[in-house]
Amino acid sequence: MKTTTTWEGNKTFIMKNEIGKELRMDAPTSKGGDGSGVSPMESVLGGLAGCMGIDINMVLRPYLDKLQKLEFETVGLRNEEPPMYFKAIETTIHVEGDIPASRVWRAVSLSEEKYCSVAHSLNADLTFKVILNGEEVEKQ
Missing domain, CATH: 3.30.300.20 (K homology (KH) domain)
Structure with a gap:
């Protein structure tokens, strides 16, 4: 099992699995992120x-x-x-x-x-x- 997690700018990252499914992760706004994803x-x-x-x-x-x-x-x-x-x-x-x-x-x-x-x-x-x-x- 392998995932690739890529920085998208600011504190946002996109995790992709081997078949291309994505999970958007971001820091909460209180930690300087924009809150666009799950922490x-x-x-x-x-x-x-x-x-x-x-x-x-x-x-x-x-x-x-x-x-x-x-x-x-x-x-x-x-x-x-x-x-x-x-x-x-x-x-x-x-x-x-x-x-x-x-x-x-x-x-x-x-x-x-x-x-x-x-x-x-x-x-x-x-x-x-x-x-x-x-x-x-x-x-x-």
């Missing part, structure tokens, strides 16, 4: 909710004909000083339909503990390399 941190919360939603949908497959609503409210509590990472994330999942609560909780638990790649990626090891004017440069 990178909002995209993390949305990615988590979307990943869990796909998992839950798959686990609840036998009940899809009864599922009327599946909606996520995701709130991230951020560190107050840089780096302003998420210290905690709370996700409220609104489900409507004739589905046993035990099945919904099973789906949520399986997503969190086993399937949700985004949740597990929040603890990923990160590495970086820099290409400056076409040449890789070592960290100094």
Whole structure:
């Protein structure tokens, strides 16, 4: 999986996936952006909710004909000083339909503990390399 994220001027970036789908990201106006897109941190919360939603949908497959609503409210509590990472994330999942609560909780638990790649990626090891004017440069 690969994405390309390109600066569009000011504090706006466009992320494209390998098949050309785009996500516009921008800093909020309070941080000097124009607010034309989602913030990178909002995209993390949305990615988590979307990943869990796909998992839950798959686990609840036998009940899809009864599922009327599946909606996520995701709130991230951020560190107050840089780096302003998420210290905690709370996700409220609104489900409507004739589905046993035990099945919904099973789906949520399986997503969190086993399937949700985004949740597990929040603890990923990160590495970086820099290409400056076409040449890789070592960290100094």
